[in-house]
Amino acid sequence: MENFTPFEAVVGGSLIGLGAVMLFIFSGRIAGISGITSSALFSSEGRSWRLAFVAGVVAGPLLLGLLVTDFSYSTPEFGWQVIVAGLLVGIGTGWGSGCTSGHGICGISRLSPRSVTATLLFMLSGVVVATLLR
C-alpha cells in the first residue's frame, strides 16, 4: 500500500462532492460528467450550461497547475487499447445512463437503486479486467 495517498484523496474527493452538490443546490441538476458532456454534443436543449460545465472540467487541471508547483500526471500510450476503451466507456455510459460521477457520487448519495447497481457492476468489471490484464 505504499502508493496510498489518503490526504490528497480526502481533499480531492471533497472537492468533487462540493462541485457536484453545488450544481444540485443551485440548478437542481445531477452532476454526471458523461450525461452532461454527451448531451452538450448531441442535444441542443440546455447546451449552454452544459458546455460551461465541460469548460470547467477542462480548466480544472490548468488552475491546479497554477496553484501547485509540482503538479503532473501521466497519460495513456496511444494504441488499440485507448480506442477500444474509449468506445466501451462511451457506449457503456450511454446505455448505462451514467459514470463514476453521476452514478457513483450523486446517485449513491440519493440512494438510487439504479445507481447503486450500476456502480457495483462497473467496479466489478473494472477490477476483473484490470486485474486479469496485469
Added chain:
Amino acid sequence: MPIIIAFVAGLLMSVGVAYSQMIDPQKVLGFLTLNANWDPSLMLVMAAGLAVYSTGFWLFAKKDKPLFASHFSLPSKKDLDKPLIIGSLLFGAGWGLVGYCPGPALAAISSGSVGTLVFIGAMVAGWFISRRLPI
C-alpha cells in the same frame, strides 16, 4: 447565472479529480488492479465525495426548488433494466482496460497527449453509437 454555476461546479470537480490524482490512469489502475501494491486511494476519494454530496443533498432535498431554477431535474427511471446492466458492465471493462472514466479523460485534454485525445474521440463516438442504437 446557471452558466457560471455550471462552470464553477465542473471546475471544482475537475480540480478535485486532479488533486486526488484520479486524473492519472495509473493511479486509478492501482486501485482496480488487485495485487500486492493495491492502492485504496480511489475508495477514499469516493467516500469523501459521497460524504460531502449526501450531506448537501439531504439537507437541501426538502426544499421545493433549487436556488436558481424552477424545479429539480432528477432521473425518473426506477427499474434495473438491460441497458443499465449491460452498459455499466461495458463501461467498467473500458475503465479497467486503460484507467480512464469520462471525467479524468476530459480533464486531461489540455495535456495534448495523443492517447488521451484518441480515447476522448472514441468515447464521443461511443456516446453517438449508444444514442443511435438503444438496446
